[in-house]
Structures are given as C-alpha cells and as structure tokens.
Amino acid sequence: MAVEVSDVPESKRYEAYVDGESRVAGLAEYIRTAELIAFVHTEVAPEYEGKGVGSALVRTALDEARAAGLRVLATCPFFAGWIARHTEYQDLLYQSRSKVSD
Template sequence: MSEIKPVFLPERQRFALEDNGKHIGAAHYRDFEAADGVERIFFHTTVDEAYAGQGLAGILVKFALENTVSSGAKIVPVCPYVKGYVAKHEQYQPHLVQPSPRHLEILPRG
C-alpha cells in the first residue's frame, strides 16, 4: 500500500514527496541571507507524472510553506506553482517577499 508523505531535506535544499521511501516529487529552494533574515526562494516544483492529478503538488507546497513560515524565513515565490498557491492562500501574504534580481542570480541555471 502506498504511503505518500512530504519530507524536508535541507542538505539537498528541497522538500520532497516520498512514496514508501521513493522520491516522487520535490519543491526546490535556495536560501538567501537578507539583512532581516532568511528569504527562501522556491524556484521549481515537480511531481512524477505517474502521480499526477492527485493533489500532491499542493500537499508538498503547503508542507514546504508551513515549514518555511514556522522557521521564521520569508517566502520568495519564483516557481509558477508556488506563485499560484500563495495567491490562493492569503495566510501566506505577510510572509512573502517579491522576487528581485538579487534572488534570481543565486538560482541554478539550466
């Protein structure tokens, strides 16, 4: 039986979805050290095609954002999925920082 759960993998700079230990999705981020604390830049979210249509990206992103807020970091939404998610969930508005060139320059290329 499938047991899908979100996990935090700070050493890999991502939040992941696992199905019985198998990675099936991820929300990738980079932390930016701003003057007033950490700003977590979410730049790419994926869920394996075999798991599409089950609402798993929403579960993963909610887990990632809740972890980020509880850690005291701000959310920088670059990923289109994360942008859409925070637009629909107003509770994250006080924790948002709009992406700027200084954020984008630390993201992986390609």
C-alpha cells in the same frame, strides 16, 4: 493516498513520498538564506499529478518557513499560483524594502 513531505537540506529541496514508497513522487527545490527561502522549481511525477502531491509539498514548505520566521520568494510558477489561491499564506511573501520613485 498518504503523502509524506520532508526537507532534505543537503539536496536543497523538499521531497514527497506517497504511501511509504521509496520513490520520490515530487520535489520542490529551494535556495535558502538566513532570512529568505526562494522556491525555484517544483516537479511532480506524472502518475501523481492532480492527486495533491504538489499541494502537500507547498503547504509543508510554507508551514516550515513560517515556523522558522522566513520570508518566501515564489519564483516557481506552481508555488506562486498556489499562494495566490491560498490567501492565508500571502503574508509570507517577500516584499522588497526599496521603494520605486516616480
């Protein structure tokens, strides 16, 4: 099964397609600024769950964030969990510049 992922900026989301089908198999919605991209929602069609569509969405989106020099805010639980399991992407995570005082 081949998964193709592309950014659709006018819809503020990444879309995944499987085996050249025209139907969206999964999507990852985001909010983007000049310095940050926040992933807020990920959805995979039930028939594609567990088949790597979500992982392809996350990996592509994070690779493109890295290439663009963006920090990542993973408010979506799927993105947050995926990054937690793939430590090679944790350096992208947004860190607040303000310090909490005791």
